[in-house]
Amino acid sequence: MAETRFKIYRGEKAKGQLCEYHVEVTEGMVVLDAINLIQARHANDLAVRWNCKAGKCGSCSAEVNGKPRLMCMTRMDELPLDEPVQIEPMRYFPHMRDLVSDVSRNYEINKRIKPLTPKPRESDGTYRMQQKDIERIQEFHKCIECFLCQNVCHVLRDQGIQEFSGPRFLIRIASLVMHPLDKLNRLKELKNIFGIGYCNVTKCCTEVCPEHIGITDNGIIPLKERVTGDFYDPLAWIWRSLTSFSK
Ligand code: SF4
Ligand code: F3S
Ligand code: FES
Numbered sequence: 001m002a003e004t005r006f007k008i009y010r011g012e013k014a015k016g017q018l019c020e021y022h023v024e025v026t027e028g029m030v031v032l033d034a035i036n037l038i039q040a041r042h043a044n045d046l047a048v049r050w051n052c053k054a055g056k057c058g059s060c061s062a063e064v065n066g067k068p069r070l071m072c073m074t075r076m077d078e079l080p081l082d083e084p085v086q087i088e089p090m091r092y093f094p095h096m097r098d099l100v101s102d103v104s105r106n107y108e109i110n111k112r113i114k115p116l117t118p119k120p121r122e123s124d125g126t127y128r129m130q131q132k133d134i135e136r137i138q139e140f141h142k143c144i145e146c147f148l149c150q151n152v153c154h155v156l157r158d159q160g161i162q163e164f165s166g167p168r169f170l171i172r173i174a175s176l177v178m179h180p181l182d183k184l185n186r187l188k189e190l191k192n193i194f195g196i197g198y199c200n201v202t203k204c205c206t207e208v209c210p211e212h213i214g215i216t217d218n219g220i221i222p223l224k225e226r227v228t229g230d231f232y233d234p235l236a237w238i239w240r241s242l243t244s245f246s247k
Contacts, residue, residue: 004076005084006038008046014095019043020084025076032060032071035087035099047098055210058146062099063088068148068208090151103147109165112193116176119183133180140175140219142211143168149205149215155198164195167205167215174219177226187230196220196227 004025007018021038032050039046050060053072060071065079065086079085093101121127149167150156156166173190176182190196201224203216213219 002081004034004081006034007084007086008035008038008043008099009088010043010046010098012095012097016095016098018086018088025081027077029076030072031062031064031069031074031076031079031085031087034076034085035071047096047100049100056144058144061090061146061148061151063090068151070146070148070210073210090147092151092153092157093147106145106147106150106166106168109169109194110172112165113169113172113176114184114186114189116179116182117184118181127181129180133178136218137175137178139211139213140171142213143171144211146210148208148210152204152208153199154202154204155200161195161198164198165193167199167220169194170196170199170223171213171215171219174223177223187227190223191227191231196223199224 002024003022006021006023008021010016010019021042023034023037023041025034030053032053035046035048039048048060048071050072051057053060055070055073058070061068062071063069063086064071064074066088068090071087076085087099089095089099089101090103093103093105096102118127145168147168153164153166155161155164170190173186173194176184177186177190199220201216201221206213206215206217209215
């Protein structure tokens with residue numbers, strides 16, 4: 001392949017600009033290879049975060065030609081090369097330097113989720129679970145915490161609603177709510193702390209997930225149905241009022 005032009009965002013704390021670099025792109029290269037080449041040859045101080053180069057650590061998330069992608073899983077031959085390839089940091093998160101953003105808010109939200117709280121063992125000392133219940137939550141455990149879904153969700157990105165935890169955390173909670181052994185009722189927290197009501201199922205999160213997790217259809221919508229059933233179904237409401245009155 002010929003020499004390719006790149007425009008890479010450089011600067012600190014959102015005060016920067018796109019800088020142009022040229023490198024030779026060869027067969028089989030991914031965007032992260034080109035970034036590493038640019039760093040080695042032209043910009044030793046270019047800040048970029050990556051670890052595995054195998055789509056598994058979730059650290060190389062960026063916006064490639066305006067689309068949220070993992071740089072290590074975006075092949076150069078998928079991109080139009082007649083124009084410069086534009087690489088920018090994820091837009092939703094506070095900018096740190098060059099291609100690196102501060103994703104620490106995610107870890108703060110994660111800490112608020114209560115861990116799996118298993119019900120007591122059966123009388124023979126075992127736990128019993130249906131295979132279909134385990135298979136149902138398996139896909140949620142594939143999350144690599146790339147935070148691309150958090151980056152594109154318009155409730156966070158455009159409306160900036162801080163009360164909304166975001167899709168990554170709703171599927172983590174889904175993996176616990178649907179876990180056959182978990183004994184906690186997490187629906188009140190889902191509504192009041194994690195803000196599930198703010199999601200209006202636009203599915204942008206699902207579209208960008210590199211693990212192809214059914215974030216909206218398999219995670220968020222079933223959770224919304226449970227919350228609606230518990231809090232807005234008149235019969236459930238009457239039952240809850242009666243049982244709380246008798247306590
Ligand atoms: Fe990334 Fe998908 Fe996990 Fe969101 S759900 S953080 S897009 S792997
Ligand atoms: Fe946001 Fe995904 Fe809901 S993009 S609005 S969390 S369906
Ligand atoms: Fe690990 Fe890209 S470097 S996912």
